[in-house]
Amino acid sequence: MEQFNFLIGPAFTLFLIKIFFLAVSALFIIFLIVVVRQVYSMNTIVHDIHDEFIIKSAAIILFIISLSLFLTALVIL
Amino acid sequence: MPDIFVEEHKHKKGEPKINVHTHLEHSSGTYSEEKTKLSAEHHIEGPEAKVHVFSSFCRNPSDIFFKNQQPNEKVLLFLRKHMITNLRWISLSILLILAPIFVVPLLVFFDVGLITLPIRFTVIFLGFYYLVVSAYIYVHFITWYFNISFVTDIRVVDIDFSNLIYKNIAATKLSLVQDVSFDQIGVIPTFFDYGDVLVQTAGTMENFDFESSPQPENVVHIIHDLIGKHGTV
Numbered sequence: 001m002e003q004f005n006f007l008i009g010p011a012f013t014l015f016l017i018k019i020f021f022l023a024v025s026a027l028f029i030i031f032l033i034v035v036v037r038q039v040y041s042m043n044t045i046v047h048d049i050h051d052e053f054i055i056k057s058a059a060i061i062l063f064i065i066s067l068s069l070f071l072t073a074l075v076i077l
Numbered sequence: 078m079p080d081i082f083v084e085e086h087k088h089k090k091g092e093p094k095i096n097v098h099t100h101l102e103h104s105s106g107t108y109s110e111e112k113t114k115l116s117a118e119h120h121i122e123g124p125e126a127k128v129h130v131f132s133s134f135c136r137n138p139s140d141i142f143f144k145n146q147q148p149n150e151k152v153l154l155f156l157r158k159h160m161i162t163n164l165r166w167i168s169l170s171i172l173l174i175l176a177p178i179f180v181v182p183l184l185v186f187f188d189v190g191l192i193t194l195p196i197r198f199t200v201i202f203l204g205f206y207y208l209v210v211s212a213y214i215y216v217h218f219i220t221w222y223f224n225i226s227f228v229t230d231i232r233v234v235d236i237d238f239s240n241l242i243y244k245n246i247a248a249t250k251l252s253l254v255q256d257v258s259f260d261q262i263g264v265i266p267t268f269f270d271y272g273d274v275l276v277q278t279a280g281t282m283e284n285f286d287f288e289s290s291p292q293p294e295n296v297v298h299i300i301h302d303l304i305g306k307h308g309t310v
Contacts, residue, residue: 014198017198028208028209028212031212032212034241035212038219038241038242038244039219041244042219042238042244045223045244045246046141046142046144046223046225046236047141047144048140049141050130051128051129055130055219058215059215062208066208066212069201069204069208072201073205076197076201077197077201
């Protein structure tokens with residue numbers, strides 16, 4: 001019976017929260033992939049010599065941070 | 078004796094001067110060569126300007142190009158929505174950034190269960206919250222940044238980009254433009270000098286609407302002069 005105590009205890013609640021968070025985080029990563037693709041696509045349509053690098057970098061940085069957060073949550077939660 | 082009197086165009090003070098050199102004297106060249114020369118020598122008087130990240134109005138921009146731009150095509154006018162139109166989402170972003178500072182003490186005060194989560198959960202959730210806010214700011218910024226209109230010496234180009242999934246690029250030759258007008262309604266547009274510029278094209282072709290364009294009167298004047306030189310008005 002003891003192995004089922006996990007299902008009703010606070011540990012199970014935290015486990016559910018973790019799964020929910022990871023799912024939301026994964027969806028957010030997919031959204032950011034779309035953002036990065038669109039930014040690259042728009043930069044081929046409008047080519048700005050000076051600011052192109054900043055705009056692309058910001059998109060990539062957001063994507064990297066979200067990926068890091070997902071992996072961190074996977075490990076420490 | 079000339080039967081038609083043509084008044085010499087007098088340049089008004091404060092208006093951008095547009096030079097058009099017609100090559101009537103070079104009648105030996107072909108039509109396309111003349112047309113190329115004609116288009117190549119349209120320009121708004123004034124130095125070339127650099128477009129920076131927050132530019133919304135720029136004459137003779139030197140460092141921005143668009144897809145399918147012809148080698149001899151020169152961008153005369155670069156437009157984005159007026160910067161003040163971003164005020165709503167910028168205000169909301171500031172509120173969202175500051176929200177945890179006020180909300181967390183309230184949660185502690187009312188003893189809401191969220192705070193009883195282990196600290197590692199709180200840290201990850203807070204990090205994720207700020208990441209979502211950053212993405213919100215970034216998406217709104219690029220939506221503004223990539224909504225661009227160009228007026229070149231050959232055509233008018235309107236690039237619409239919204240909600241990340243919609244983009245539309247429309248262009249029409251200056252010779253097909255029939256009329257240009259602008260609306261400036263309200264206190265804020267009048268105060269900050271921005272409005273909607275409507276470029277009407279011939280026949281069933283779609284019209285162009287440069288929403289919240291800065292200095293709409295100048296924009297109308299510039300396009301009006303250009304289409305006048307192309308012989309439609």
